[in-house]
Structures are given as C-alpha cells and as structure tokens.
Amino acid sequence: MDETRSFKHVQYLWDDATAASFKGDEVALLIYRSNLLGADLRLTNYGGGNTSCKIQMPDPLTGNETEVMYVKGSGGDLGTLKKNGLSVLYMDRLNGLKKRYRGIEHEDEMVELFNHCIFDLQSKVPSIDTALHAFLPFRHIDHLHPDAAIAVAAAKDGKRITEEIFNGTLGWVEWQRPGFDLGLKLKACLDAHPGIRGIMLGSHGLFSWGDTSYQSYVNTLEIIEQCADYIEKNTGKSRPVFGGMKINSLSPEERKEKATALMPLLRGYVSTQMPMIGHFSDSTAVLEFINSRDLEKLAPMGTSCPDHFLRTKISPLILPLSTNDELKDIPTLQQKLNSAFDAYRIMYKEYYERYKHAGSPPMRDPNPVVMLYPGVGMFTFAKDKATARIAAEFYGNAIQVMKGAEAISSYTSLPRQEAFDIEYWLLEEAKLQRMPRGRPLTGRVALITGSAGGIGKAIARKMAEEGAVVILNDNDKGRLEIASREFGQQFGKDAFESGLLDVTEPASIQKIFQQAVLAFGGVDILVNCAGISISKSLEEHTESDWDKLYDVLVKGQFLMTQKAVGIMRKQNIGADIINIVSKNALVSGPNNAAYGSAKAAQLHLSRLNAAELGNDHIRVNVVNPDAVIHDSKIWAGEWAAGRAKAYGITVEELPAYYAKRTLLNEMILPEDVANACFAFVGGLLNKSTGNVLNVDGGVAAAFVR
Ligand SMILES: NC(=O)c1ccc[n+]([C@@H]2O[C@H](COP(=O)([O-])OP(=O)(O)OC[C@H]3O[C@@H](n4cnc5c(N)ncnc54)[C@H](O)[C@@H]3O)[C@@H](O)[C@H]2O)c1
Ligand SMILES: [Zn+2]
Structure with missing residues (x-):
C-alpha cells in the first residue's frame, strides 16, 4: 500500500x-x-x-x-x-x-x-x-x-x-x-x-x-x-472558460437584495400545481457559468448524466432580467416573467408530446426547477427544502461537467428521446408512486413570531410536524437557542431557519423576512404570537407600560402583517394570517387596562385586515387562548402574581382556579392552541376568514356574539 x-x-x-x-x-x-x-x-x-x-x-x-x-x-x-x-x-x-x-x-x-x-x-x-x-x-x-x-x-x-x-x-x-x-x-x-x-x-x-x-x-x-x-x-487553454465573462456579478449584498425581491414572485410562478419551497445559491462556480458568454448556448442543451436532469428537469429557465432591473415595478416585471414562464411550459409540453410513447405516464408539472439570473444567482424550487437544495447541488454538478467537457472538447447532452425515456420511464414512475404522500402543510412556509415562547413554539412544532418549514424567531436569545436546538434534533436542518426578531423594529422585521425568503422563497403562514403582559391597577399603570404593550402587541402585529402581505401578494397563491389574541379581548376584568385593550385592538385589527385582504385570498383569523400556564414566560413573571391578587388567591392556586372556571373544567395547554391554528391552515377551513376560535375550555363570558 x-x-x-x-x-x-x-x-x-x-x-x-x-x-x-x-x-x-x-x-x-x-x-x-x-x-x-x-x-x-x-x-x-x-x-x-x-x-x-x-x-x-x-x-x-x-x-x-x-x-x-x-x-x-x-x-x-x-x-x-x-x-x-x-x-x-x-x-x-x-x-x-x-x-x-x-x-x-x-x-x-x-x-x-x-x-x-x-x-x-x-x-x-x-x-x-x-x-x-x-x-x-x-x-x-x-x-x-x-x-x-x-x-x-x-x-x-x-x-x-x-x-x-x-x-x-x-x-x-x-x-x-x-x-x-x-x-x-x-x-x-x-x-x-x-x-x-x-x-x-x-x-x-x-x-x-x-x-x-x-x-x-x-x-x-x-x-x-x-x-x-x-x-x-x-482549462482555459484554447479558449477562456465558458467563452469568457459577458457580465459582472453584483456585490453579495446586492445579489441578496435582488433575490429577496424576486423569489416570492418566482415561487408564485412555479407553484401553479402545488406550493414549492425555494433555494438560492450564488456560489462562485454558479456565477462563473451564468455570467458567461456560453450560457445561452449551453443551458438550453440540458444536462447529461440521467441523475442530473431527473433532479433539475430537462433544462433550466434563464430569466429575462438584467442586473440593472430594479424589480420594484411589479407589473412590468410580471409581464417579462409571464412570457418567460409561458415559453418554458410550452417547451416542456412540446418535449412531452413529441417524445412520449403509448404507455407513458401523464405529463408532470411543466414548471422549471432551476432558474438562472445572470449576475445574481440560481434559484431552485421543489416540493421540500431538501429536494430544492439537492436540485441546486445537482445543477452545480452539471455546471462542472459542462465546464470540463468544454475545456477538453465540446459538451454534448443526452439526446432528447433518451432523456425523455429516462424521465418518464415506468420504473422511475413506480419509484415516484412509492414515495410517501405529502403532509397537509408540505410546501408551506410558516413564520410564528415569538416562537421560542410557550405557545409560539408549540405552534411552530405543530406546523413542522404537519410538513411546513418554519422560521423560528424571538427577541429572547437564550430561549431561541433552546428552541433551535430542539427543532434541529426533532426535524433536521432543512425544516427550519432561526433568527432574532423584535416585532417592534422595522429593520429587524425586514431582516427576518429576508431570511425567510432567501431560505425558502416566501411566506404562506404568519402567526402573530409574540407578546408580553403587564397586570396593574389603573393608577399603577405607567405610560411606559402602556407603550410597551401597545408596541409589542398592536404595532408588532400591524408591522409584521404589513410586511408579510407584501410577500404574500407577490406570490399570489393565497395565504394565512393568524393572530393569537386572548379571551381578554372579549371579557373585561380588573387590573388589565392596557393589556386587555391592546388585545381588543389586535382582534379588531384582524377583522379589518380580513376585510381588506380577501381579494388576495389572504385569510385572517384569530385564536383566543386563555390561561395557558405551562411553559409561558408571561405567567412566570409578575403577571401571575397580579392575576392571583386580582382574584384574591395564591399563584399556586391559579391553574386549578382557571380550570374550574371553564365550562369543560379543562386546563389549556400550548398544544391545544397549536391545534387550533392548524385547524385554520390545514385545508378544511379554507373558506373562513375574519373568524375567532376560542381555546379556553369554555368561558361563557367570552362567547363571541
Ligand atoms: N399564556 C396564556 O395564558 C395566554 C392567554 C391568552 C393569550 N396569550 C397570548 O399568547 C401569546 C404567547 O404567549 P405565551 O403564553 O406563549 O408567552 P411567552 O412569554 O412564553 O411567549 C411569548 C414570546 O414572545 C417573545 N417576545 C416578547 N416580545 C417580543 C418582541 N418585541 N419581539 C419578538 N418576540 C417577543 C417572548 O420572548 C416570548 O418568548 C401572547 O401574545 C399572549 O398574549 C397567552
Ligand atoms: Zn449511474
């Protein structure tokens, strides 16, 4: 040896x-x-x-x-x-x-x-x-x-x-x-x-x-x-790599900015049959290819190794965009993209019609998997994150193959009939049929604010269990680290992103949505769950207490919704906003002036948003929890003492007190609230908006009239 x-x-x-x-x-x-x-x-x-x-x-x-x-x-x-x-x-x-x-x-x-x-x-x-x-x-x-x-x-x-x-x-x-x-x-x-x-x-x-x-x-x-x-x-001996560079890349920040502006739109185009998850890559190797003179010659030829095109489709779509395009003028952008996507779908349909055999399986999704934006990067979309990421890896392999083949000779792709026979091979179809069916939220992206907290984390977990990818976030770094670790162990790295978020800060909001879009292509489900609580008598309430509550609960919900709707409208595939409000929005009790009125504002804001967003198929619904003591930071602080004082009991007596107060004599757990959120987005309530679902064990005073 x-x-x-x-x-x-x-x-x-x-x-x-x-x-x-x-x-x-x-x-x-x-x-x-x-x-x-x-x-x-x-x-x-x-x-x-x-x-x-x-x-x-x-x-x-x-x-x-x-x-x-x-x-x-x-x-x-x-x-x-x-x-x-x-x-x-x-x-x-x-x-x-x-x-x-x-x-x-x-x-x-x-x-x-x-x-x-x-x-x-x-x-x-x-x-x-x-x-x-x-x-x-x-x-x-x-x-x-x-x-x-x-x-x-x-x-x-x-x-x-x-x-x-x-x-x-x-x-x-x-x-x-x-x-x-x-x-x-x-x-x-x-x-x-x-x-x-x-x-x-x-x-x-x-x-x-x-x-x-x-x-x-x-x-x-x-x-x-x-x-x-x-x-x-x-390499580079007889002619420069890929015929030499045609354009220069934008800076990494500018590339990210362009990608963030574009991905929700692309996601809409590729999600005509089912919601797709995206992946963005702008590695040097990708840029070397997409910025080159030979791009227009090589990309339409398609890939060679069967594995490559099974994962990336017969050929990529070169987006008709230049680095100078601002991407702010959405109608103009859509016009360009409409014709590019139409042309791709027609090309794919023609390929299918021309090469199919008598017993070929029906035509599959005609949308592209790989989209190339010269100067900016490569977008891949697939049914889940891992598949989208792997498609990007495969196109990266295909680029290396083209580069090598062109360096030593000229690149040839597989004849179209051979490619078709592999793609629509009955044995390949059987393999696809054997794949596990998607879950109710497969292909959906969910952002739950305050998802390191008790209820927020339970909602994020439920969404992930049902197939969504989630963006964990919180302004509590320590708690967020714990949640991220738990999700990593339970769901693996492709299922989530995590980032710090302060729902009262526009810059921070901008950042978390950019992260969500770059990681997954957009957002379909926003749950406004971040919250704090202060329980004081009228005269003890300070102006700063008031501002804090209204900032986090009301302004936070408003700013998050506004930003999410911008993305959801670009996707144009329908979406859900769920606001975690409270029984306190409906029932009046003592020592609760700021929190209770902020919750009422959250409730009415939800209805106002529902009224405004129906045209875009963006549903806005409310879940009202009550007395969810388990794992709640809200209950860990002075709030519990304040509520206990208001009811004239001790803090220890609170859970039993609340359970007894309900019609069903039940304690409410974070998972109960999570299930209610899932009910709104799982598919069975697609025709409901502006609704309120109480998860409180039954409190007659909170019945919605
Ligand atoms: N627990 C209950 O009994 C109950 C009842 C009714 C309504 N709610 C509502 O449910 C939501 C969740 O409450 P919980 O019981 O899970 O409490 P929690 O404190 O465990 O969770 C709330 C999370 O929001 C985070 N947060 C606070 N301010 C933030 C900000 N500015 N930006 C981002 N994140 C921020 C906190 O760090 C925390 O992790 C709140 O809106 C609360 O008002 C709770
Ligand atoms: Zn092989």
Whole structure:
C-alpha cells in the first residue's frame, strides 16, 4: 500500500486503523468505502452511484458455501449507506437470469426477477443497476458519477479522450439507459479488453474495481484524479472558460437584495400545481457559468448524466432580467416573467408530446426547477427544502461537467428521446408512486413570531410536524437557542431557519423576512404570537407600560402583517394570517387596562385586515387562548402574581382556579392552541376568514356574539 499518495482533485479519506477495526469483514469494508466515496460531492452526486462486493456465504437452505453479492439497493445515498441499504443476492441466480433474458425491448421485466434472487430476507429492494455489478467478475466494484469523469464521458470525442488519458487501460461503452442489457455490454467490453481497470460509460459515469475494498477505492480515486488533471491542464487553454465573462456579478449584498425581491414572485410562478419551497445559491462556480458568454448556448442543451436532469428537469429557465432591473415595478416585471414562464411550459409540453410513447405516464408539472439570473444567482424550487437544495447541488454538478467537457472538447447532452425515456420511464414512475404522500402543510412556509415562547413554539412544532418549514424567531436569545436546538434534533436542518426578531423594529422585521425568503422563497403562514403582559391597577399603570404593550402587541402585529402581505401578494397563491389574541379581548376584568385593550385592538385589527385582504385570498383569523400556564414566560413573571391578587388567591392556586372556571373544567395547554391554528391552515377551513376560535375550555363570558 502506498500511504503517501497525494490527490489534488479528490479527497483521500481512507484510514488504515478504521479499516483494520472491521477485521476483514468485507461488508463492513464495503460500507466504509461507500461512505468515504459518498462524502465528496465531486466523486458522486447525492443519491448517485452504487458500490458492491461479492463474497462466499453459507446458503441457509443447504449449508453449502455460495457466492453472494452485496450491492447498494434502490434509493439511498452512498455517503450515509448502512447495511440495511444493501441488496443481497445469489450470484448463481443472477447469472441464471441471462437465460431468461428476451432482449432489450423486454429488459424492464428483469428488474422484477431480481427479487427472486434475494439471498438475505432483510435485503433492500434491488436497484436497476444490479445487473451492471453482477456481470462483471470483480469482487469489489464502484460505480460513480464524478464530475470529472462525466465531463470526459459527455465530451463530443469522449472515447478518444479516454483512450488518450488512460492509454487503453480504461474501456468505453456508449451511452445506454442502465438496465440488464447495459450489464451485458459492460461484460462484453471487458471480454474485448481484458486487463482494463475500469469502464467509462458515455454521458453517464464510471465503473471501476479492485480485488479488495481498498484497491477498488484507490483505483477509483486515481481514475477520477487523472480525468480531473487532464481537464485542469486544458482549462482555459484554447479558449477562456465558458467563452469568457459577458457580465459582472453584483456585490453579495446586492445579489441578496435582488433575490429577496424576486423569489416570492418566482415561487408564485412555479407553484401553479402545488406550493414549492425555494433555494438560492450564488456560489462562485454558479456565477462563473451564468455570467458567461456560453450560457445561452449551453443551458438550453440540458444536462447529461440521467441523475442530473431527473433532479433539475430537462433544462433550466434563464430569466429575462438584467442586473440593472430594479424589480420594484411589479407589473412590468410580471409581464417579462409571464412570457418567460409561458415559453418554458410550452417547451416542456412540446418535449412531452413529441417524445412520449403509448404507455407513458401523464405529463408532470411543466414548471422549471432551476432558474438562472445572470449576475445574481440560481434559484431552485421543489416540493421540500431538501429536494430544492439537492436540485441546486445537482445543477452545480452539471455546471462542472459542462465546464470540463468544454475545456477538453465540446459538451454534448443526452439526446432528447433518451432523456425523455429516462424521465418518464415506468420504473422511475413506480419509484415516484412509492414515495410517501405529502403532509397537509408540505410546501408551506410558516413564520410564528415569538416562537421560542410557550405557545409560539408549540405552534411552530405543530406546523413542522404537519410538513411546513418554519422560521423560528424571538427577541429572547437564550430561549431561541433552546428552541433551535430542539427543532434541529426533532426535524433536521432543512425544516427550519432561526433568527432574532423584535416585532417592534422595522429593520429587524425586514431582516427576518429576508431570511425567510432567501431560505425558502416566501411566506404562506404568519402567526402573530409574540407578546408580553403587564397586570396593574389603573393608577399603577405607567405610560411606559402602556407603550410597551401597545408596541409589542398592536404595532408588532400591524408591522409584521404589513410586511408579510407584501410577500404574500407577490406570490399570489393565497395565504394565512393568524393572530393569537386572548379571551381578554372579549371579557373585561380588573387590573388589565392596557393589556386587555391592546388585545381588543389586535382582534379588531384582524377583522379589518380580513376585510381588506380577501381579494388576495389572504385569510385572517384569530385564536383566543386563555390561561395557558405551562411553559409561558408571561405567567412566570409578575403577571401571575397580579392575576392571583386580582382574584384574591395564591399563584399556586391559579391553574386549578382557571380550570374550574371553564365550562369543560379543562386546563389549556400550548398544544391545544397549536391545534387550533392548524385547524385554520390545514385545508378544511379554507373558506373562513375574519373568524375567532376560542381555546379556553369554555368561558361563557367570552362567547363571541
Ligand atoms: N399564556 C396564556 O395564558 C395566554 C392567554 C391568552 C393569550 N396569550 C397570548 O399568547 C401569546 C404567547 O404567549 P405565551 O403564553 O406563549 O408567552 P411567552 O412569554 O412564553 O411567549 C411569548 C414570546 O414572545 C417573545 N417576545 C416578547 N416580545 C417580543 C418582541 N418585541 N419581539 C419578538 N418576540 C417577543 C417572548 O420572548 C416570548 O418568548 C401572547 O401574545 C399572549 O398574549 C397567552
Ligand atoms: Zn449511474
């Protein structure tokens, strides 16, 4: 072993001590190697590629040793592959399938037969690529989609270049859709060129192998490194990268500003079939491509590797906008975007109509996934944040492929019919159908003010559980950190953003909405929940008490609503505002002049907003909690003492006192209030606005008349 190998373009991550700890367990070593390969996005895109090993195992049916293949199963990602992500199959049965094979027009039926070859009953469903690993006689095989290798594979004269780089030690197989037949072609290539160390798959990726996990790993890295070296030597040699820059990027701040102004509009355009979540990226690599002279030539050609266009659609939409466009004149902007989106949808429909077969699945969403704004950045939209982010990653891979291929030759994309056959492949459709259905709030963005607090956090959690992405915020830094940590553990990083917010400060409001828009593309649900409370007698109330309450509760609700509505109107897909008011808006009690009247103002402001925003399909509703003592900072302070004093009881007696006061004799929990909010936005009350929902265990005095 050569411990000193140094790689420039790929990461050498193999650690001998870790590998030794597996004590020769070939399956553990396969998983280890897979995780190392999957850790570097330049080696393979998310979910792309697969690895295998073939070993002898005792057959549970006969007790005899038999050859078994472990191979990454359908779905999953190499970087996080575990044992349960592997398919385990009898080799003799897989080889036996060659006798059942009826020819390329019937190859899809072989996928079903792989299930009959399963050795381990815990096996993952075998993937379409199973045959590619089965028919090559090597113990360890890696199949990856490395940018550098695909660049060679997608170059016009990729075959000749492969010859040149590897001196005939790497085979070449022309593009063909993965399947049983391609497995046979790989074997034929090996038979024709014994002694090769791998095979380049035209327009697709790389196959490479070794006798041990380590040898396979190093062989794979070396091949990719050599491709990358060759590309690097030739980059900018005959002509500048992507033909040279056509325009300059705006500054990072200006790019963010433009993106913030534009994303809600784009979100509206792409959400015609279902609400979509956005992602913005303006990395140097993206800007190098979208600012270039070759953008108009290369982008419409579409991507090459099947994985790339399955995630990014057949081609991106280049937005008809320049860095000089102000983006403030919405009607003019909309005119431009209308025709651009219409043209894209027509292009997609024509592509579908032209290449479809008799049994093709119906046309899918004709909206673009990737949108490019020269000088500013790239927008991707998908059904959830992870998918949108991954689409951006994939287009980043595609850009590297185009760059490499153009440096060494000229880039070629997959023929449209081939692309269509992959996109609308029945096996691919079956995979989509197997995906879990979305939840009620999938694709929606919810911002709940004061969501580090008792009720606010419960609302945010409920929304996230129902599929929304949420923006956690508060002016209490410590509490916000706790909430963020909890959400990270429960929902993962793609499900939320968090930021400090003071609902009384326009600059702070501006900032949180910018964060929401850049992270997710817009806002659909605003819940005004931030609050404070002061309970004092009339004569004890100070002017500053009064101002504080009115600032946070009334002005806060007003400013947040105003800003949110600006975004919601741009999206033009309907939206919800829920204001957490209080029983105190309806019932008058002692020692409550400022808080109670501010709550009443919040209530009436909600109705006024409902009256004004109906035309935009923005619903405004109110939830009135009462006596939610659990986890409430409001109740932790002087308020509790004040209320107890007002009722002539002790603070400890309050929860029971409040429960008893209700018709249902119930204590109210933050989750009860959260459920009420969900009721308004979950889909069943879409035709309600200006309503009030009390969540108070039943308080007759608070009945709405
Ligand atoms: N708890 C109850 O019994 C009850 C009853 C009726 C109404 N409410 C209302 O429900 C809402 C939530 O109350 P809670 O019981 O969860 O209290 P809480 O104090 O636990 O939560 C309120 C959150 O708002 C935050 N906040 C305060 N000022 C802010 C500002 N300027 N900007 C941003 N965030 C700010 C606080 O830091 C806190 O985390 C309030 O509007 C309250 O008036 C509560
Ligand atoms: Zn592949």
